[in-house]
Amino acid sequence: MAADARIALVTCAAFPDLWDDDHPLRDALLARGLAVDVVRWDDTDADWSRYDLTVIRSPWDYVPRREQFVAWAHSVPRLANPGDIIAWNTDKRYLAELAAAGVPVIPTDFVGPGETWTPPAEGEWVVKPTVSAGSQDTARYRLPAQAAEAAAHVARLTGAGRTAMIQPYLTAVDTAGETAVLCLPDASGELTFSHGIRKGPMLRRTGEHTIDPGSEDISPRTPSEAELAVARRALSAVPGGAKRLLYARVDVIPGPDGAPQLVELELTEPSLFLREGPGAAERLADAILARV
Template identity: 45%
Template structure:
């Protein structure tokens, strides 16, 4: 039986950034025909057997419109309810409340004043992708206040988080799951201050294959379980998930983000079995 799959992108990168190249033949082997389409292109998403969010990286500027589109696609992976929760990083506060080791976060709504950390910190929008509009500051002062004011001026909520200095030497580690099952991991170098990709959608980063330490893996598992609990779903209902972690000042792993919407999945850094595992997880979603 032939099944149709659409990989969802955006107009600036209509066929993604190339990371999925090995996934397409793996899906073809399981009887899928795969095409790419920007989410706002008017493609016939409703007739596809599965619609996979992959490179819809322009959604932050049009989130309400994007969420409405997600809700109109019955076979969307990950589903619209997950996308709504995950595309607003205020969920980090929910993870903290659930007891997940997470980088501390202060949520600063428009009109509110932040309590600045006593160490270097990062200010970012609660809705954003590709590290756009993320800035690091060594001390509180006019520049940090100006950045928060600019976000608030656009009607956006700001997040303030203490900067984890381990990023400078160790970077982040991204732990990837397909169908709720661990697949592989890769490291990401610090992106703040690096150059923007030609598409203008994300900052370029250096990636490398990695094997997560047991403590890192355990925190990632706990984070994914907590997220699914908050969403009221089973892990198997997630086609993909990526948990990004950093080391805190005491060396313990902390969750930086949980990516359930459109993350790069690091196929170019993974073993040859990763595309096969992903294709199998896509098929599982149909069940």
């Protein structure tokens, strides 16, 4: 079966040959004798039933069409990660569930359509929608000076029928940076730590803007034991269990007391920074081979 297996790597129109970071995975799959197709998630001519496994990689244009994307994910017979995980993870309100499960999540307020938000008296705050990718519609504000701008940002989101989320800006990102803990299946199929990277600050100015993924300040990093512990706690709270996952990225930043806080648990279409993790593409290809 594996020798005749065909894999779909899912992308979008902006990256018809995949995002550059996924080329090592494609090459590793080909080296193992698997057939590989790169397919847009919204390609109406695609026959997803012909693939032994469909692996989501860079469908980054789904945000304004999330309902369509989730319906697509539920329709694909063999999808990694699974459709119910995609539905749960593409709306960042999942952070409230993780916090309730005891995961140390950065404090987050959610403001839905028809609700009002009163800006805090002071501090730096990040406003963004609960459904987004690539830091779209995300901005950083210093209060009280920019309270009106922050409130207007929230009002624009909720007025468009979206849910806004407001988080304190963790200043450690300007020095220590953000740590991404990348997890892939081991030989037994258990999701485990693979490699880590450091991401530098991205929200350098006020105002809504889209950040080009290629503009990120990325370098390899070995996560601390405390960061790995947060990753394990977050994965243990995934609905249905983490063993179903083919990949996961856990993003953490030191909080005011220095202890890591979860920023995001990326289970849908995260960059996996395969070029920064020696052997990571090969490990992921082996995990895919094991599943087919």
